[in-house]
Amino acid sequence: MKKVRLLKKNQHLLWISMAGCLTLSPFSFVDAHKNKGILALNSAKVAVISDLTGAVLSAKDATPVVGASVIVKGNQRIGTSTDAQGNFKLTLPEELAASPVTIVVSFIGYEPYELVVSPAQTAIKVLLKESAQELAEVVVTALGIKKEKKALSYSVSEIAGTGFTQARENNVANALTGKIAGVNATGLSTGPGGSSRVVIRGNGSLTGNSQPLYVINGMPIDNSVPGGSSLANGLGTKAGTDRGDGIAAINPDDIESMTVLKGGAAAALYGSRGANGVILITTKKGKSQKGVGVEYNGTFSMENVAVFPDFQYEYGQGDGGVKPTTLAQAQATGRRSFGAKIDGSTDYVAADGKTHPYVAQKDNLKNFYQTGTTLTNSIALSGGNDAVVYRLSLSDLNAKSVLPSNTYNRKTANLNISAKLSDRLRAEAVVQYNREQGNNRPIAGDALGNPNWMAYEVANTVDVRWLAPGHDANGNEIFWNDAGIVTNGYFFINKFKETDTKDRFIGQTSISYDILKNLTLKATTTRDFYNYNFTSIMPTGGQYIPQGQYDGIKSDVSETNSMVTAAYTTRFGETVGLSALAGANTRQFKNNQFDFFGQGYTIPYFYSYSNLATSTATPVASTIKTNSVFASADVDYKNFLFLTLSGRQDWFSTLSPKNNTIFYPSVGTSFMLSDVVNMPSAFDFLKLRASWAQVGGGGPDPYTINLAYSSVPSASSVPLQNVSSNSITNAELKPFTSTTTELGFSTRLFGGRLSIDAAVYDKKSTNDIVSVPISGASGYTSAILNSGELSNKGIELLVEGTPIKSSDFSWNTSFNFAYNKSEVLKLADGISTFSIGNSANGNAFINNQVGMPFGGIYGYRMKKDAAGNIIYDTNSNLPLQTDNNQYLGNGVHPYTMGLTNTFKYKNFSFDALVDGKFGGSIFSVMEVYATRLGLMKSTLPGRENGLALKGVTAKGDAYAYTVPVANLRSAYYNNLNRYTELFVHDASFVKLRQVIISYNLPVGALKTLGVKSANVSLVGRNLLILFKKTDNFDPEQGLTNGSAQGIESIGLPRTRSYGINLNLKF
């Protein structure tokens, strides 16, 4: 225990330097050996002989430690290792045998132990204590730099790859849900292959991107959604489709570990791109071994709709209290449940033209959606020798959504080769090719082409299957309700044709060369490139767009980074260590895109871009370049006090040449208090840390500096031109800054049984580059300004414990909690509020308002007088609306938590994750329509005798009016969409997110097949909602990964999934 000795020697000095902060006497510390739990027991014996025998046992349970090395300190050639019983015999040469020697006993997973053996001793027994892993643990930080955890001055969270492979999410980012304090991850309700939304420590930008940077093996990848994120009010095939993000392409089986740098100092080396935090993914590498290692992983899972609305089933299809008895009436009221009392009568006619008994149909969601399935097969081959190691993996994921016709396939091939070309020269290459193909991704947002609208809105006495197949013999949509824009879901399933293909190549190569033993030069270049093709056919014969419509996107997107670094490490004597790094990077992002749009298939039912009556192909190009230089230095003082400094300078092509560069500094320190102060014996260690960092960035979009003019497609001989953008350009644009201060501590107690990590942070974005929505009367709809200020403050807590640990049974538990308070400090001069999104039909708005949290839900309330009476408009007999700027809830949950419990018994393990989010709200478009259409229980009043309204008039007179049954829908309930507040609910929830029951098969019987290990698990995701406040939908029913959260808009229902996972190693 070299460190301990050093400490002892310098204890006094340290006390002086650390004076004042501690009250314990510097002289009262106990034996460091005891404190570290190391015991040496002598079996007394006195003789000068050359053989030293002994046993090495685990201090915990006295079991033998097999393979431990026993060496003479300073003379490694003299050594041996323990046998299967933990025994060893060390023969000392005569010159050593006569005097005391220092013996070092070590083994992986245990703290090394040194003891001085006097010539009198012939046999010793050593109890090795399991290492408090934190001390030795190494984590990957920015730019792939590995650091000891204790040297970290900021919070870093790590998840091992196994956390993603058993109960898997197609999109690996969704698997972060509930696992890391401060990471708010949500999957979208957009089917397999959909995007994720991950926000670390609150939204960092008022209108720009707030999602983290994803980095694989030290280099960034692209995480954009081709053609842009779907919109909360997205209408039609392009704006309403979630085409999947970049991280969705990563195969969980290839992940060795994932590390989350929550921002600030942790991400400072990424400069402009680290402002929202960084998620580092380290992929698996091969190992030097005999033969080829083969690993197979297979998962089959099924999913079903998990949440069903609590609708009324007292009054059935119809309007004005009358049920339909003709086809025309049935078609007109296809979505209306304002009919007669459901009485089982037999003269009821539905939109299929047939007579049915007038009875409630409660299973429409079950009947419309199917059981979704996902089958994943991955195989990895790995191996190598001392010079070259490789790992090749192939994976295929095949998913069928709960929505028939919606499928997603992902094939991934990943090859990782590392070579040690000489003692000084190393090379590594990682290539990944993958192909993602989606079919009929469901349109969400608004009604047109959204298959879910029918499932959720069909009248409650209609069995939705009566409306299948949704088209006639000619392929034309069958009319089923009053609004043609509400597509028959079966027509979507059977006739819409959406396909998207993404061919993606990620290549990384690096060469590093050790100029000196402690000076390494490294050059890395990476390119993430994809070629994307999206075509979405709204077919001929639809009710709303009878001649059909075409949407297409073709894009080539690339993210290229080239980096050189020089890394230097040294120690100055025994006291000061230095590792320094300097480098330069150039990044180029390019998107060459064509958007295709057309209407009217000239030859009906023939779906080619060449067959459109009206068509446009619009080029969208963007190129962004950022050049950077950076450096960092890590200094440690006697391995207990650490200081990290970093600096980075970025130059942005997107900014005005006058102001296109900025320097980002960061400083951090960590201090192993337990190495200096005598802690109570319960503490294994206690570390304090503090950091301060500035990161920031340039404009997110190119071409926002100068006004430009573009041609407008026109068929006439007269050319047309307009300003290129509805956004006001800004020639003065300069970088924005995000400053984070973070304090924290981590500790481990009771021999590793309990560990606590806590952090508080204060993050402030200033000069945020905001695309400020402005009054259209300005001639533009937004202005790009350097004006935003946004604050996020929060706390994070991680508690991990091992309440029970024995050789057969163990229980591990881990709890994380985070609270983030966001506040919009400034938008722009004279602008105190603006909207970043709204629901379909503008019934609810997601606004940023000064003094309020980021992304609040705003809208209308009913006007009430001081006594709380509703004020009615005597013209319309409806409550008066307030203005639309009423704060109705936070669109983002400020509180997040997760609790994982893992039980292991022999070869079995049981793992359950419960997570919760609290304090946010959600506006439900589904409930707006279910109210207008009479499905909600809240629409029951007035069905028999009319609805008596009571309140006051605007003048303050008493008001009373009875809405007759005949007009109940059209005169009253249909108009309740005017009052946003009715449809905003607390979105807090607690979910049983994940359960894994796993069994390691005894491989004895399989050994002949070459199986080295086998594991089978039963897995489930999103199994139960333990707590929610929304009666009719899952509060996580989001449909866009854009900034405007807090709107449910009749996307694909959330599902629960369950399946089986098999892992075999050969």
Add this chain to the structure above:
Amino acid sequence: MLLLPLWGIGGLCLTSCDKDFVEINTNPNAVSVPTTPYIFSKALYDGAANSGNKGSLLFGLMQYTTSYNDVEGFGSKYTASQVNATGGVFSNSYPTQINEIGEVIKAVKDDPSKVNLYAAARIWRVFCYSRLTDLYGDIPYSEAAQGYNLSIFQPKYDAQSAIYADMLKELETAATSFDAANPTTFGTSDLIYQGNVTKWKKFAYSLMLRLGMRLSKVDATLAQSWVTKAIAGGVIRDYADIAKVSYLASGQNINKNPIAWQLLNDNYLRADGVNNTEGGKFQEIFISSLKTNKDPRLGVLSVVYVNGVASSDESIQKGMPATINGTKPADFVTYSEPKQTTVLKVDAPLLIFTVAEANFLLAEAALKGWYKTETASALYETGIRAAMQQWDLISGVSNVIDKARIDSYVTAHPLKTAGTVAEQTEQIYYQFWVGIFPDAQEVYNNYRRTGYPALVPNVYPGNATGGKIFRRFLYPVLEQTLNRASYNEAVQRQGTDDLLTRVWWDK
């Protein structure tokens, strides 16, 4: 300190780090210097398209069309749930035609050689603003569309009285500034007159006549002075001078007649009379009226589908009642709808200012004694004839109304000169209603001003107005948040942002 020597690695970058940035940050699909005539053409297309005529709203309100459904039927039913739809014209217009015409004016106004371009652009700007203020009342005007030039992101709203004063002044200045000797015009980019300065001048005075007459209710004296000035300047009286924008049968949507395209797209693409997308049909009141008066336009405007074939047989034409409450009627197919070869013809020109309108306005001026050169009855008759004749312009001679039928109609409907001024005004604006169709917005403007035609409002359950035809459109709801102070100031001055609040000239 430690970092400084390491900076060397990037040192080469410090001087050359941004050398290609200007090029990289230049949009390859855009130019930095505008071609003004091309923007002018765009402004003409947009100004013609973004008006109250787009969609079914004013067509419903003026009782030309209706639908059994509440969304499409909003205009004819005033359904409370749809009131925010009225904000659309405002939000669509500023970032398009208003900003575009501002770009044009910015580029030409200080160049004396472009005086004719400047004058035409000013006239078009007046046209565009007049369409907006007539619908909303007070609107951003003096500070509008200055987001880029002056960084005005929250333009104030000007009082409609001030806007009218400025628009009329602008028309006068522009009309008198034309220089016929200067050959520089917008030429073919001028989709209305192909650079004909004389015709632009007539258009300017015609707009002056229209806007001057608009003030008759609120300030008769002021109205009279502008009407007199307009007449003296010379308004559009000849068929060849009609202000119109021409369109194409195929190509981009912007190249299609916006009224026809929107009606067609909303309802009538299938052309079978059955599966009308939004349940739209002609309204009963309009068709009955044409029928009762044996109006020869009936067969030109309207068809009924019989066994899937469009029939113009006047005897079977009938409009759909606006009172149908949400249910598609069983006899839906038997109702009249717009004719594909006339009202729905996408390559028909859009008439901006017609001979018919000039004559009707002059007839009213004559009735009021502001114009004495011609008689009200002669002007009225000329107006009717011009209104009937112009369908050949719209339909491209395929639907020319027989002169004999025009004669007999005119004979049957003379101006009742013996009647009161009110009775004669009613006659004129009844003819305006049937004659200026499909410019529903101009019909709406004159309806509000004169009260004619005497439309009977629909009292529909769940209507927002208590069964009254609304008097203005609502501002876009976004203005309440993005331009709050200006919005509040306007509401303070004009009255509640309500469908029944009257605009200044309607008070």
